[in-house]
């Protein structure tokens with residue numbers, strides 16, 4: 001883990017309040033890890049997952065939801081951002097039949113994982129779910145060539161009409177190993193559907209590197225910190241609150 005002032009190459013809105021920020025860094029992330037960004041005027045850093053990394057450029061996708069991300073969205077190319085990186089554990093990409101499942105902003109961390117599989121000559125099956133076509137179109141383009149993509153939308157404006165788990169029930173993918181990132185109800189439903197896979201969890205964070213215990217969740221191995229033992233957990237180990 002290091003603290004660096006990273007130079008921002010670009011920071012642009014890609015669709016409805018969702019931004020793509022690219023920064024210069026030679027520090028290598030593993031897929032599933034995250035960075036913790038310091039924004040002027042805020043004590044706590046904001047955790048954002050690595051979206052992609054190639055050569056010395058790392059990218060992050062974030063939705064503006066509150067004051068911290070609003071301030072991040074105002075940053076301009078050429079400015080620097082105080083960043084703690086790389087943080088957390090990573091996806092275990094040790095399978096020949098990967099199924100990548102992303103819901104909403106949970107799609108953002110999947111590209112870098114897909115890139116690693118493609119490098120090994122493996123084409124992942126990718127299932128993207130969202131409220132509507134507008135929420136998914138950018139991601140579909142971004143993932144073109146990175147896997148066999150199919151889509152489910154709540155309103156039926158693109159692909160299957162319904163939730164990701166409802167769509168997945170129509171497919172024969174029980175032998176695949178899955179990697180899921182999305183809203184908690186979605187991850188809970190997916191964990192019930194399949195035997196083997198991993199979930200990328202979120203929690204409100206304090207320090208981001210294991211010191212404050214603020215991000216602890218319940219697992220079959222006892223309390224675990226999302227920032228340190230996670231954010232990636234074997235799905236079978238996660239205990240969801242009812």
Ligand SMILES: Cc1cc2nc3c(=O)[nH]c(=O)nc-3n(C[C@H](O)[C@H](O)[C@H](O)COP(=O)(O)OP(=O)(O)OC[C@H]3O[C@@H](n4cnc5c(N)ncnc54)[C@H](O)[C@@H]3O)c2cc1C
Pocket residue numbers: 034045046047048049050061062063064065066067068069070105108109201202203204205231
């Ligand atoms: C490991 C990790 C990876 C993440 N990766 C991404 C990512 O790739 N893209 C992305 O858009 N967001 C990601 N998030 C969520 C992101 O950190 C929060 O949306 C952000 O910190 C909100 O900051 P804010 O100051 O704008 O909002 P705040 O004013 O702090 O909060 C505004 C709203 O955001 C919600 N919120 C705040 N923090 C979190 C959080 N940690 N998880 C979920 N909801 C939160 C609050 O409940 C509230 O509704 C990630 C979170 C974690 C823990």
Ligand code: FES
Pocket residue numbers: 204205206207208209210211212213214215216225226227228
């Ligand atoms: S945020 Fe401090 S221990 Fe995880």
